[in-house]
Amino acid sequence: MALRPVQVNIKALDSSAVGRFWAEALGWSAYSPGVTTYVGPAGGPVWPDPVAVCIDVVPVPEPKTATKNRVHLDLATTSAAHYAESVARVRALGATPALVGQGDVPWTVLADPEGNEFCVLEPRDIYQGTGPIAAVVVDCEDPRAMARFWGEALDWTLHEVTDDLARLRSAKGNGPYLEFLRTPDVKTVPDRVHLDLLPYPGDDKAAEVARLRTLGATDLDLGQGDVPWTCLTDPEGHEFCVCALP
Numbered sequence: 001m002a003l004r005p006v007q008v009n010i011k012a013l014d015s016s017a018v019g020r021f022w023a024e025a026l027g028w029s030a031y032s033p034g035v036t037t038y039v040g041p042a043g044g045p046v047w048p049d050p051v052a053v054c055i056d057v058v059p060v061p062e063p064k065t066a067t068k069n070r071v072h073l074d075l076a077t078t079s080a081a082h083y084a085e086s087v088a089r090v091r092a093l094g095a096t097p098a099l100v101g102q103g104d105v106p107w108t109v110l111a112d113p114e115g116n117e118f119c120v121l122e123p124r125d126i127y128q129g130t131g132p133i134a135a136v137v138v139d140c141e142d143p144r145a146m147a148r149f150w151g152e153a154l155d156w157t158l159h160e161v162t163d164d165l166a167r168l169r170s171a172k173g174n175g176p177y178l179e180f181l182r183t184p185d186v187k188t189v190p191d192r193v194h195l196d197l198l199p200y201p202g203d204d205k206a207a208e209v210a211r212l213r214t215l216g217a218t219d220l221d222l223g224q225g226d227v228p229w230t231c232l233t234d235p236e237g238h239e240f241c242v243c244a245l246p
Contacts, residue, residue: 002155003197003208003242004170005178006048007038007056008073008136010193012114015059021112022055025075025090026132035059047246048198051174052131056196064115064192068100068139068185070238071193073118074107076127076134087120116193127177135167135177136195139185140236146180149235152215153197154178190222191239196229198243205230209242 012018016030019037023030031038031045038045039055047054075090077083087108095110098117102109106122119137121127127134140146147166151158156168156178166180178195199208209230213219220231220239228244 001199001203001208001211003153003199003212004048004155005053005136005195006198006243007054007196008071008193009196009241010055010057010116011060011062012057013060013063014114015057018112018114018116019055019057021093021095022057024093025095025112026055028054028132053133053136053176066189066192069117069192070139070185070187071191071195072116072137073133074127074135074137074179075118075120075132076130077121077123078128079123083120083122090120129174130176131174133176135179137179137181138238139183140180140238141182141186142236143180143182145235149215149217150178150180153212153217153234155200187237194239194241196241196243199245201245205242205244212242 010018015037016032019030019039023039028039029042033045037057040046040049041052075086077086090110094113098109098111100109100117108120109117110120111117121134143164143166144161147158147161150168154168155171157171158168160167164182168178199205212232216235217232220233222231224231230242231239232242233239
């Protein structure tokens with residue numbers, strides 16, 4: 001039994017506009033099958049995508065209030081020219097510079113039109129072949145503890161774990177990494193960005209949720225009511241959802 005990350009959930013006042021931004025930033029397409037805007041590889045909406053961790057932008061009435069999100073995306077580039085072109089392109093799409101205490105670094109920190117931070121990375125060998133999203137990065141207090149919980153929760157392979165960083169990736173060796181980065185920040189408000197997980201065909205969602213609770217996950221009531229997904233938090237309070245198979 002195991003789960004897989006299938007999408008990054010982003011809350012937005014204008015989900016259509018934020019969805020369009022991310023579609024153009026990633027070279028993907030935006031689809032609006034209902035109230036949300038789904039962003040995935042071109043060619044028509046496929047859910048779950050067999051390789052990519054996609055984006056689902058969900059409309060909410062509240063604006064972003066946190067100084068810095070505790071979950072963000074790192075975008076991959078393949079060369080110095082591609083890096084420069086990528087930064088220029090997302091700036092033209094409406095991204096703005098963001099200061100998160102990064103200092104003098106070789107990558108560029110930006111925010112989408114509603115202030116959600118992301119990084120455009122300089123070319124790195126480790127992220128060649130991930131697709132446009134190099135990593136989903138989660139700020140945390142204890143990467144080793146996060147590696148234990150998420151390593152048990154997912155069927156992904158643990159590639160690296162230190163006191164400062166834990167890095168997992170699909171056992172198939174494709175798509176982005178999931179990284180837990182040690183930071184001094186503490187969570188003060190609900191997450192604006194979180195992961196959505198999905199069981200595999202034939203696996204029981206209720207049993208998976210029960211297993212997560214034994215690993216240290218906690219039920220979360222956001223006023224979601226009777227919905228087909230289950231809202232939980234990991235041992236450090238990061239929110240995530242377990243979705244139902246279509």
